[in-house]
Amino acid sequence: MAGPRVVIIGAGVVGAALADEISARGWTEVTVVDQGPLPATGGSSSHAPGLVFQTNSSKTMTELARYTVEKLSSLDVDGEPCFLQVGGLEIATTPERLAELHRRHGWITAWGVEGRLLTADECVARHPLVDRERVLGGLLVPTDGLAKAVLAVEAQIRRATERGVTFLARHEVLDVRQADGEVTGVLTDQGEIPADIVVCCAGIWGPKIARMVGMNLPLTPLAHQLAWTGPLPALAGQREEAVRPILRHQDGDLYYRDRFDGIGIGYYGHRPMPVTADDILSVDEADGMPSVQEFTEDDFADAWAETRALLPATREAKIEEGINGLFSFTTDNFPLLGESSDVKGFWVAEAVWVTHSAGVGRAMAEWLVDGFCSSFDLHECDVNRFEPHQLSPEYVLTRDCRNFVEVYDILHPLQPSGDPRPIRTSPFYARQQEHGAVFLEAGGWERPQWYEANAPLVEGRSLALPGDWAARFWSPVVAAEAQVTRETVAMYDMTALKRLEVAGPGAAAFLERLVTGKVAKSVGSVTYTLLLDHDGGIRSDITVARLARDLFQVGANGNLDLDWFTRHLPADGSVQVRDITPGTCCIGLWGPLARKVLQPLTDDDFSDAGLKYFRAKRAYVGSVPVTAMRLSYVGELGWELYTTADQGGKLWDTLWRAAEPLGGILAGRGAFNSLRLEKGYRSFGADMTYEHDPYEAGVGFAVRLDKGDFIGKAALERRRADVRRKLTCLTIDDPGSVVMGKEPVYDGERAVGYVTSAAYGHTIGKGIAYAWLPAGLAAAGTALHIGYFDRRVEAVVAEEPLFDPTMSRLRG
Incomplete structure (x- = not known):
């Protein structure tokens, strides 16, 4: 072929x-x-x-x-190797970096790459040019090296x-x-x-x-400084190109590599030097390589001073060559x-x-x-992942330059991306600011993580406090908001959830072809279902609400879902798909008192009989028309209430005036994440991705193999009987050992899996970590350990869901 x-x-x-x-x-x-x-x-x-x-x-x-x-x-090329496997050594010169190297060691252990943490003496034994007095420890990956x-x-x-x-x-x-x-x-x-x-x-x-x-x-091309020393007396006589490990000194924004009796020095600590693709000469126009710009010595001064301090042998040499080489950064x-x-x-x-x-x-x-990639999960890399604002020249340039500056920084998983902010705000933004919302960013949206106005709720409560790393971008208010949600009622801003409208005479058949569940049901039905790729891997988990015979609203995970839908549209024009997120908003009203808040505000019946679990209907809340869906990702009675952006403020005020006298609160994403893990609800992109199938991920209930054909069905039927790994719930008794995700899980001394997402369960009083494990270790009661920085955290496999397994609170 x-x-x-x-x-x-x-x-x-x-x-x-x-x-x-x-x-x-x-x-x-x-x-x-x-x-x-x-x-x-x-x-x-x-x-x-x-x-x-x-x-x-x-x-x-x-x-x-x-x-x-x-x-x-x-x-190799005529016997000359294309890769010099000398190993890679990252060193720490500060306590903060040493802790970070333990975290990085956890990553590679989780991903199945061999690595070893070294003492300062072991670092110097591996790379004798390093000053022993500067180094606290290091991370060695023996299979790293130099690509020619x-x-x-x-x-x-x-x-x-x-x-x-x-x-x-x-x-x-x-x-x-x-x-x-x-x-x-x-x-x-x-x-x-x-x-x-x-x-x-x-x-x-x-x-x-x-x-x-x-x-x-x-994409932004940015110049990156690379310099080469002349011969170092300490390396005199070295005939091989490289014998020492490639070296990262991230505290100094530097890396090093051998080149016979000299070394190469790469530097990220200088100012960002972006160019545009149009400014780069063609090969015929350039004098030399067009990807190489003139070396700017002043920008390299700090790098050279730090190099001579870290590698004393370089004090007897000088910089003989240097370039500002262009390569690509993304947002x-x-x-x-x-x-x-x-x-x-x-x-x-x-x-x-x-x-x-x-x-x-x-x-x-x-x-x-x-037609699909079977070897790698590419959802993070797909070029169609971006929202429209993320393609603007200003956004791209600002974020790409920031990423250059931060390339070696120690970044917390919740750390906001910085300017330009704010970009996307819900209609509730001003009201949230009035209540002291602490905002983090997701997809450009400003999302409250917690509300400082709720600080008085902390008093008198027994709240678990996480360790230093997990306590960053966190507050005890998060714990209080989670508990109060289960006690009374809370309002959550769910506007950042991607919403798609699928309409037209062919809409039902179109969706049936794409999803694993049955969605061509009665008007008012809401279905949790999956999108699969042709190999049976999970592309997304979505909710599909049938609002009219030819009209559906889809709760999606991002722009890749919109792209997937668009690519599969029938050519006859019988289906239209559009992103309605910017023109709409959503409030999650959840908690045992949610019905007491909502029912007095409307003539529509919001009793259990009037709107059952996983049903939707159009109604009025006060004077505001809403689409109400009886869903809850925190595991409590309540609804997602959607309206147009212009009436969002009115909806918020109407609900808040009714909720506050009942002890209701505003709650943020920190509480939401804790509550959803107590219920075992999966998050696409963290807990499950393209590389996992529904049976492994514990969402096989969303698959209807007895319906007509759908994308991925044939592959799924082949994979169904061969579940070798499972997404598994672990609990942690130590309240100070809240992990964050991406940590390795150990059975004895053997790394067997990795954590996907984690939080403290403020209702159940335990830490929660979901992890991918071999199926043989997924039985409840199995004792394991999670590698967390420089220590092991005891964990045990638990039955899920951890909270309200009978679903009585959701169906109340």
């Missing part, structure tokens, strides 16, 4: 890896074009220092890096060429041709190449290429992978560093050939 006609734009580490991987899968009618010479094309790959550190808080990014290490370690990027490009070009792939050097892309919303070819300065699929792997020129099809690629530090939402056949694989290059090549090849 030669496959479709594919043109890959860019022959750097990503384009070469994709050509190799896709041709290995039988697609050989592939042409790779690049404006530069091969294999050093003049892009970021050509000057990359090649350091491959696999440690990352993202499981996906670690796995992409691990595959890159494995593949490049197997490649240009050699890796050449090796993969050779393999792909042997399978029939054509590589065209010195071909500048002038346009991407399209017709009727599909790509048809690529126009170069030497002619047009027909194509059914075009993949943009142009790196720092990516935004320029993407604009040829009207695509806004949120969330993830690559940009996938197909354009507007032009069929135009794909991108952008903002990919050498560290993840071969992994991305494999992921893209699987995605293109099979």
Whole structure:
């Protein structure tokens, strides 16, 4: 099978890896074009220092890096290796960094990569140039090392060429041709190449290429300083290119690598130096590599001073070379992978560093050939993940520059992203400010984490206080809000929940084809259901409410759900999908007194008989028209109440005037997360992702295999009988040991899984952690440990849900 006609734009580490991987899968009618010479094309790959550190808080990014290490370690060019596996050493010079290295060790242990924590003496034994007096400890990953990027490009070009792939050097892309919303070819300065699929792997020129099809690629090329010393007397006679581990000194925003008898120094501590893709010269225009800008010595002064302090041997040398090399940053530090939402056949694989290059090549090849990626969970990397505001030039530039500054910072999982803020606010924002809301950000939305006005609720309560790390971006008020929700009633701002409207005569059949549950039911029905990919993996969990015969409202998880729906729309125009989130808002009114708040405000019947659990209806609350859905993600009686944004303030005031005299409160996301974990409600993106199926994730109840065909059904039937791992509930007795997520779980000394999400259960009086574990360890009562920084936390597998297993409070 030669496959479709594919043109890959860019022959750097990503384009070469994709050509190799896709041709290995039988697609050989592939042409790779690049404006530069091969294999050093003049892009970021050509000057990359090649350091491959696999440690990352993202499981996906670690796995992409691990595959890159494995593949490049197997490649050579005429006997010269493409990867020097010297190991990677991260050192701590402050107590805060040492604690962070313990956390990072937890990540790689959770993701299945070998790593060891070292004492200061062990660090110096591994890297003798380091000053022993400066170091407190370190983290060693033996499989890290140096990628020889240009050699890796050449090796993969050779393999792909042997399978029939054509590589065209010195071909500048002038346009991407399209017709009727599909790509048809690529126009170069030497002619047009027909194509059914075009993949943009142009790196720092990516935004320029993407604009040829009207695509806004949120990527910023930034200059990064890299310098090389002259010979160091301490390294005199070193004949091998690298013998010491690659070294990270993150407290100084620095990294180091060997180069025979000198060292390379990379620096992130300088001011951000962004450029636009249009400002980068072409290969023909540039004097040298266009991805290399003039070295600015003044910006490197602090780096050189810190280097001489940390590595005393460098005091006898000087900087002989230096560059400001360009490479790509994104607003969330993830690559940009996938197909354009507007032009069929135009794909991108952008903002990919050498560290993840071969992994991305494999992921893209699987995605293109099979229609899905089976080796990696790519939901964090999908180019269509962004909300419209996240594509604005101001937003992209500001966030990308901030990410450059913070690249080595110690960041808390709840730490807000910073400017530009605020961007998206609900109609309740001013009222929340009046009550002392402490806002965190999600998807651009300002979301209250707790309300300082509730501080008096803390008095007289027995509240568990977490340790230092978990206590950041937290307050005892969170605990009080959670308890009061279960005692009286609370109002939660749920506006940030993505809402889609699916309408038209074909809407019911359209949804039935996409989801695992039965949604073509009576008007007023609400269904919790799943979106699956073709391999049976979970793409999202959603709620579908049938509001009229041809009208549905979908509670979704983000823009990827909208993109998935849009891609599957029937061509006959019988279904329309639109994002109604910006024009609407939502209040979650939940708690045992919720009905006492709501019923006096409306003539509609909100008794249990009048609106049963998982039913919806249109009604009036005071003078405000609402869509009321009897759902509760905190496990209490209540409703999600939706209205238009212009009447949101009126709805809020109406409910608050009725709730406050009954002891009702406003409550934030901190309490919400604790309450939803007590009920065992999953969160897509944290607890379950593309790599998991419903039976593993404990949401098999949302699958109706007895209904008609739906995407992923055939694959799910094959996977159903082979559940080898399970999303499992763990409880922790020690109230001070609240974990945060992504920690390793141990059975004895063996790492067996990882935590997904966690919180303290303020109703049940225990810490809660959901974790992926082997099915054999998922039985209630199994004693395990969670690795939390430098200690182990005792945990035990528990039956779920932990709270109200009979559902009596929800159905009251």
